[in-house]
Amino acid sequence: MSTPLDKKQVPFDDSSGKRDHLPALHPKWLEKMVFVAYTLPPTDITDRGQYEQWLERLKFIAEDLHWLLQLPHDKFWCQAVFNESLLTLLDTYLRFSPRSYDVIYDLPNDGRERHLEVHRLVFMTCVRMATHKESKDDHITPNVFGDILYENFIFDVPKLLDLCVLYGNGNGALLTKMITNIFTQQPKYADDLRATIPTIIQVLENTQDMCGVTSSFAPEKLAKARSKDPRLFTMTIKEFQDVIFYLADTAITISNFLDVYPPAAHIFHEFKFEQRLASFYEGIVPEIQAALKVREFETMSHKRLLKQKLHQSRKSLQKIFHTILGHTCIEPVLEKGGEEVAENIEDFLHTMSAVLGERRFLADYESRYSFQEYADIMCQTSCDIDETQVQYIHDAINSAFATFGKRKKPKGAMSAGGRTSPDGSPGPLEEGAMGGAGALGGGAGAMGGGCAMGGGAGALGAGAMGEADGESMDDYSGQGYRGDVYQTEDYDVQGACAPRPSIIEIDSLISSVKDLLPELGEGFIEVLLEEFGYNLEQAINAVLTDKLPPSLLDMDKFMERETFEDVSSSLVDQRANVFDNDQFDIFRKENVDMNRIHQGKRADDTSLDDKSTVKQLKATYDAYGSRDQASMYDNLPDYEYDDEYDDTYDTNNIGAQDEDSAEELTARRPFVVPRALQTARGPKREEVESEESDDEKPARDEFVQDPAKIHEIAEQKRSGTHRGSGIRQQHDVVGKQKGHGQEKDVIKNRKFKEKNKAARGNHNRRAGADRKRGRGMMAI
Template identity: 30%
Template sequence: MAVPLDRRHELRKNPITGLMEDMPDLHPSLIETIHFVLYTPLPSDPSDQAALGEWIELLEIIDDDLRWLLTRDHSKFWCQLIFDDSLKTFLSSYLRHSPRSLSAVPVAARDIHRSVHRRVFFTFVRLSTSKESPDNFLSDDAFAEIVYNHFLLDVPKMMDLCVLYGDAVNSPLLTKMLTNVFSKQKLYFDDLNSACDGIVDAFAKLKDRVEAKADETWSVSEVDDVLHYANDIGQTLSSFVRLCSVAAPALAKHLIAKEVVSLFENLVPLLRPLVWRSENLREAFLRSKASLLSLVHSLVEEAYLKPIDAERTPRRREELADKLLELIAFMLASSEFLKNYNAVFSIEEDWRRVEVALPSLDSNQALYIRDTMKALDFGRRHDSEENELTKEDHMIAKVKEVFPHLEEAFIRTCLEGCAWDAEKTIGSLLEDQGAQASETQEKKTEIRPDKVEKTEGVLSKRRNVFDDDEMDVFRSQELDYSKIRYKERNRDISSKSVLDDKSFVSSMRDRFLNTQFDDYDDEYDDTHDSTVGAPDFVSVEDFRIKRLNEKLPLFKLQTSDDEEDEEEDGNDESDKTKATTENPRPQMEHRRQGKGGAFKKGYSDNTGDEKKGPMKRQDQLKARAAKERYKGSYGNHNRKMGAQKKQGRAMGSFR
């Protein structure tokens, strides 16, 4: 009779003591000295060839190590698995960081990554199997203790396995593996209940975050984070419930379905107008909706409908039916969720299965559901085309989750070839023939015209008072352009003709020629004057700007001095008054010289007593010489040059 591996002993040499001892077959000394490297995520920049090359080398090392591990015999495989911590760390890192779809891996690394992906799955299948052959097996108690106590499997790892390997090819084997683990180790149900509490908290936090941001502006990154988080948790739980049906009652007990319906009712209407910013957000939005709807459907199917059909105890069947009726009533009260769910999975069909299983079901809640179903059927007859379109979009989004690089037109063609069966389409695309077809035909298939008509958006549903008008460009294909009036334009006028038109120059010339200038005297100080008479005559010579070093002619200097002497020699008081009234400049000049001469005692010609004759002439010359000598030692000197500079810059001031 064969002995289980956990009870086998053999006489071996102890590597520590060097003595022959009776040692068990599961002993740390029997492992090989090998270090399993950690799996790292994809390079952030796929175009970086150096980083991609290093990542491919890492995958090759991992592939060789896993090949060596799987070739070990039964006892050495379990020894390595139990006592090698690097192996357990590697398996956890792969489940955490591996891409959910092989299409996300660059083409250069796709083959080696597919090999690693397959060997990791075989490793988990082998460690989940207690009996490999009639001679190589573990007892049920030892298997349950080893898998649980050494953390070879836990609930989060099971969920990751369902997401990574839950396709049509591996799902039967994965379901058998998880069912075997839960049946051998009952403690996993306690861990599952604890995990459900964490899942409820995660949904509550996500719902609170959405409600808190309801009245605020969402950024693109925030919308993307929420959509990816909702899609990840919905896809993970949906795969886990579908492949591990023994875990469905625990999730139903914690009312996970109601939490999902409530989150969907708040999340989808809020994010729908925000996802049209980019194509990536729109695809993420569709994937999130599909994953949440699929999660609720999986819970209804695995936690209620199948147990009702399989249950033989009437009392237990009625309990399950009552819980399902409560859930359906909650779904009927959520209009947004019901519209999307009923378009894909048909809630009427779920209710019909309950009535077939329990024909005697007659309660107030059941009557309410029947009446609501009748009204729902009436509404569906009017929206059958829209629901059909929604179902097609859901199928396309479901396939696009696995193959995000494929275009919708090609996926639609594949779904039509598989009778709109998403699982069958994904299975065919995962095969080599489907992969080759996708590489050659993707991004080349044109969308058919009849499908384009179905996918019309807001314009096809709008209602306006101008609908079907003769100028309605959205509904009418032919317009009468003769009724459209264009504004008349003078086509002879061009930009060149406008620039060449210089007619305005003549008007501007007259304006400047008629402009007059003020007679500006830099040596005239009118600060304390209230009335200044205008000069009798202004000559053109007064406006000429003289150079700074220009000297006046000698005859002008003599004329100026003679006129000044004659003016000072006048003895008639009446003549002085008349001259002052007619021309006040000499008197003001005299006053100015008197003020300036006060700064140098003895050099002013305004001495108080009137001198006449040659003596006065000498005093004037001395005063002028002193002023010329000391004019740079007190204020307001060099005023003439400054005035000329201002006149030269500003062309004088306009009157």
């Protein structure tokens, strides 16, 4: 096996001519080369002197890096270890280079291409520095490689953070191998990260203090509520902008670092960083939102830029919380399963319980990451889970979302469904270098980062990150490298598939664009808005950055809007009716046949004379045996239909089978004299009914009574048993004992008594008193 670079000895002749040997990594073998430090592009592009000077600096940097990458393995590492100007160049570029998520410089094409070349070469240099084995012959002992990186400050934690934010979007897989190899070969970097996290926490607290918001993690929280002051509303616009830029740069940097190197989530979790992050979010984000709505800016584009930056900050802070929880609590549950994950589940529930007081954060977090998904994963394990605690957390999150939450809008793809890119080409937010919003500078990056412009890089075609890979690093041509595209941070926007707004909303959008770009025609603005799914920010951004879709490049920018005549001139025209556009709609039709409109029955209406349908029913009634019913329609008389005639019961065959005789009419029910027409001497109703119940015929009223009966009645009067003109009958209602059955007469008597009991006793005292009073028998 070949000798590693750290053990190689190179022979040479000293000044006395003697043969001697020196290590391959020695300052003696360093070729004299001074690398130029990187500087930001000039803010005033129109100043040709400064601009040409900056282009010349980029040219020198590109030439020097090309020369460096072409050096052999031993010569390259001599430059990397002993040439301080090279480390200065890399450090200045990583600190000050514009970021991929925030473009503030609109460079000409020559400056953009040259900067992209430097961007690509810096990444290749860092890849080669992070590789300890380029080939079988060119390699370094792993543990020595880690010491070389650490002792010579070739990489440190701030540089790794800047690498992630600059190149993480386009070259995440390769960057993950790089950083993983660095942390694997030198464990001291993990200790440095642990020492860096308290500094990051202090950065967040300083940001809160700058905004006048006291941290909720402060000990005084138990004694008093979180204090606030109007500092965000009174500070200058530049200070307010720096706060938002600083917050966005810090949040996106940490988020990208955790995406590139997931094991770092465990180190952040040791410091309960996610809990402090939720508290920080709850304290500062709502305050910045409120101040952003109230404060006035010189231009609307400035305000929209700050809104975009704040949105990126919120999204990145939520993603950090989600990533830490996912790698420390959720992924072990999915990978291990069984009883081994009880500690992870308990840790997850404890973390969520600790942030239940941060209701605004929970509402925003729930809109992107559902707690129910976490609960479903935990319930699928065999561990005993405190369902009461899970339900309590779920209810608290739902309550917070109901108060402060907002559902995420459906996302529309800019490359689908529109006229711009039917072939799936990238949309305006994804294409072109330095695609972004605004022309405002400023904003320092956390941990040494800068702001604006920047790009993603694609996968390098070569490069092994360890001995096991064994791939060659000889090819540095950049095959597959995405250095020509500066990617922007993905954020929620409505794409071309968004529903079309109303005419009033379109007029408002056109007016907003017209205020910023008065030289554009309203017709061009309308087509532009339609092209970008009526997204105002994207449409204005495309015009300002000169990145119009291909379908609009040849269109006249001064085209006026087509005007349409408003047909809704009255409330009648705006009505919605089921009879719209029918043959009698006089509001929408000019030619209506007035001959078909009449009042009442038409004299020439012969539609009722047609009895063919009625006669066809005869066969149907014959089939079901209803001959008599059908016979009604056989010989219908010809008559003129009368609208006033009530024919509701014409089809009922009433009395058709009766013979109108008096005896048959009274056969079902005997005639009873109404109570109001009965005389005092007439028979009482109950006596008649009693006689009917006994099936006895009434006695004939004889003109001359039998003397024997007269004497009998007189005797009964004297004994007090006489009532009226007859003998009071006794009706048996007692009957036999219960369970021995009852006779038919007893049952009838009981029914009669129940029915007529109100006619006797004390039930009619009021009616009797009224009757006497009416006859004048009582004094008033």
